[in-house]
Amino acid sequence: MSEFSSISAFQEALYAGRTTCTETVQLYLDRIGQTKHLNAFLEVFEEEALEKARALDSRIKNGEPVGALAGVVIGIKDVICYKGHKVSAASRILEGFTSLYSATAVERLLAEDVIIIGNLNCDEFAMGSTNENSAYGPVLNALDNTRVPGGSSGGSAVAVQAGLCMVSLGSDTGGSVRQPADFCGIVGLKPTYGRISRHGLIAYASSFDQIGVFGRNIADVAKVLQSIAGPDEYDSTASKEEVPDYQTIHNKSWKIAYLKDALYHEGLDPEMKEGYSIFFEELETAGNTVTAVDFAYLDYVVPAYYVLTTAEASSNLSRFDGVKYGHRTSLKNLELTDFYKKSRSEGFGKEVKRRILLGTFVLSAGYYDAYYTKAQQVRKLVVDKLSEILSEYDAILMPTVPSTAFKIGEKSNDPIAMYLADIYTVLANLAGVPAISVPLRRHSNGMPYGVQIITKQFSEASLLNIADHVMNISQATPV
């Protein structure tokens, strides 16, 4: 949709004087203006983006040095703080809240001279798989407006899908970057837990959350990751593991495994199953080995995920009490407990309350061991089994989602059906390993679907290489 196929093609034109930042930003602003019905943006930083673009243009003209991401037009999910700008996690409870500092990821992007064009709609507190849980209304899939874009980073996915920015940031706690990337026909990366600092990311489930990147190709995603990955004094869980070169592609053949339990799962769309089987053969033809392996825990990953994430969420979201920031009830003369209850109940949406209650349950006296500890033990089993597979193979390939994008409203009355759609994505978050979804094919219903690649912790370089290889073989182009 953009006239440039990649960031490097854009920058080449920029430095050769064939385009300017101002012209490019204006083009994106125009498109944003024409696609308001998609509801992808919660706020567009129009004046500010243009001002930044003009400043960059004059620096380039004067031959001054600029950052690695100079002129890159980027959108950020409404759970990532940007100093002086509103951030609400798409919740009424944070309506009107202004960030006092920028997330480390945002600081690093700004240091490389990106242009942040706006903040992007999502499910409230990143809880959801359809972007229907936003206090500011649903986001529509640009390819078919009767379908959801996926969630929770729906706005971030659609912004890239519809050409409203070059790349975007999302967050992925159980698939919130990969699933919408799959539904929208683009690339979505969730790095290793701890690869990107979570400082300035509004917390949902702290042992799962990770900032992720949306793009139209692997090179763009690698470029963004290169800038934002690495240790951070403000987040002790951000790893000190060296940040290698993510941007060089090494052509080699790979040892790939696929999980039988995932490919033959009863929930997987039959046409997609066929598509994956054919693709695995194509991968072999291209010189890779593709081996079927067993993974008996697949049906347990979603239950374990919901116990652990709701527990962490109930704790993380206890900070919203209507005292120092956030929504406060306008009712007067309340007892203290009722003051908290009113403020929180007026501010949080339905799905958030559901998850807080489940989390409170699994952490409460008498149930803690049977539910919470049990899920932590299952997490251990899952991590060990996955490590075992990844010590023998370079990567695991499997579907990203069992179906193509749902119709709007299709699953909203059945939380369990909605949760089960996360079956292939939560695995990487449970184990803290990196995973990416890349577009694979079009379904006969017209919608795209992708394939997910998982590698071992801190092996994003191989992950991106394999993803590039996969895209070359499938010849899939982003929507």
Add this chain to the structure above:
Amino acid sequence: MEVNETLVQQLADLARLEFSEQEKTEIKGDLQKMITFVEKLNELDTTNVKPLLHMTADSNVLREDRVIPSISREEGLLNAPDANEQYFKVPKVIRK
């Protein structure tokens, strides 16, 4: 595990949330479904499996304790639902 109204009320109290009678019926049904769903974990034998508590291999991540500027009072009060120039204002909670 059966979810009844007493449990829903107890959890709502702990979580500082409240629900109308109609919402309570719905929440009770949802919670029942969710709890039954996660009880699937009981099918797995986890005897002697150590629960996984930390996602990173790092432990005791330490750094020098330096005093560095943080936010100003004005900034700190910026997002307050109610404040004067110096303090957050809260409703009176101590009664005679």
